[in-house]
Amino acid sequence: MQPEPGANGTAVTEFILLGLVETPELRPAVFVLFLLAYLVTVGGNFSILAAILVEPKLHKPMYFFLGNLSVLDVGCITVTVPSMLAHLLSHKHTVPYAACLTQLFFFHQLAGVDCFLLTAMAYDRFLAICRPLTYSTRMSQTVQRTLVAVSWACAFSNALTHTVAISTLNFCGPNVINHFYCDLPQLFQLSCSSTQLNELLLFGVGFIMAGTPMALVVTSYAHVAAAVLRIRSSEGRKKAFSTCGSHLTVVCLFYGTGIFNYMRLGSAKLSDKDKAAEIFNTVINPMLNPIIYSLRNPDVQGALRWVLLGRRSLA
Template identity: 85%
Template sequence: MQPEFEVNGTAITEFVLLGLVETPGLRPVIFVIFLFAYLVTVGGNLSILTAILVEPKLHTPMYFFLGNLSVLDIGCITVTVPSMLGRLLSHRRAVPYGACLTQIFFFHLLVGVDCFLLTAMAYDRFLAICRPLTYSTHMSQTVQRILVAVSWACSFSNALTHTVAISTLDFCGPNVINHFYCDLPQLFQLSCSSTQLNELLLFGVGFMMAGTPTVLIFTSYVHVVAAVLRIRSAEGRKKAFSTCGSHLTVVAIFYGSGIFNYMRLGSLKLSDKDKAVGVFNTVINPMLNPIIYSLRNPDVQGALWRVLMGRRSLT
């Protein structure tokens, strides 16, 4: 895909990312903070993934999806943060046109898979609690792999659609993006051609990518809550709710920040609030997920402890 041209024939070959701060004295602080966040996120998610792989007790559908989610979290933060750190080190804020579109493609690919995986995890909880007798049949290894494969296929189609659509827009200048990574709302602001169709596409496809999973997750948990409330034992209800609490927390954070980010396309100027939401989407979410899933989960805590101590489970 080639960049569009200005009226005078000069090609737009790069965009300029202003980053999180424009004060030079604050850039070393930002670099240290985000490098630390990146290392913590990658380390935390790799620890979760390792625990799931080596701990037999965690070889269940729920943790299979959680392992895939950890891979996605590493991918999401890797798409944005290392390039930002590189620009801070080199003091260059320019990003080639092709690199900007590539970042958009991979960011939407990984976030899209995230949407579908969170839905698959809700479906898993629904089957485990509401259909325990047929759980092993309806959530077999084949079904798990099909759900993951379909998630990637749908998300790939979504990411490719948006990337091709944005490549058809004209960019006549200015080329300055008030953000620390490339995304659709920022490029819509810079385009000198109409973005109405692109925005309609984003809303329409976004409804299918986020709205449909949200409805399915909500429906699954309505049935889960109804089933849990029928459990007579208080301890049984507590255990059932604890297995769902972590997932619901991640869903709320993920969809809350995502909706805020993409529902503000009509605003005339992107503000620092958008940067804050961007940090939440690309850094905070992937960093919090391993903490959320291990905080109240004794199985994961025990597996992580055995991994760190170099021990294996006896079961």
């Protein structure tokens, strides 16, 4: 899909990504750092997935969602980091128009599924703690698969909507993106068309895609907190909070960086602070998720020892 010619009779056919650093001397160090982060993220998330598959104790709804989340984390970082590493190795920092929109589509597809999946995990914790007697029927395998399928379908609609909307804009120069991948705020700034409708669409759809799931997460955990506080045993309260603490940490990191990234569209110029926030969203979060979910979970730790060391836990 090619952009229509702009007012001066020309059309941008490729964009120039400035990347993370413009100083050539820093590029080797940045390359090594992000290559290690990518390998750790992929290895960590696939280890979590393998642990869930091989350990019967982890064949539960919570870990079914966690396995899907691990696949999404690998997908999210793969959409952005390998292309950034390729640009650091070469002097060519250009990305074709079609490739830019493709990256935009897949990033919003995967991030959207992530958003809904975190909501499904909060619902799972709500049922497990507040509705234990009906948990097995309300969170059956059919329900789990339906929740994942609906998450993918909603995220696909969101990603397709934004990709089609951005393709209607004219880009007639400049074509330099002060970022390390293609995303909506940066493309809005480069368009020589009015982006008012696109920004309204982003806020409107964003409210549905992020606002509604976030409200459901808060509601679920409000009920969970009330139920946990009614538990008389301190050991029971500690166990209940530990199963929810990891998920709450991931939710706060995901929504915190996401809100910062997309609620600043009115700023005149996107700065290096936006790059730092995006690094957190696209690299740090996926890398931290396996650590967060395994840190205080003996079952996951035991399964990981089996996967990584070939030694099954005695517990």
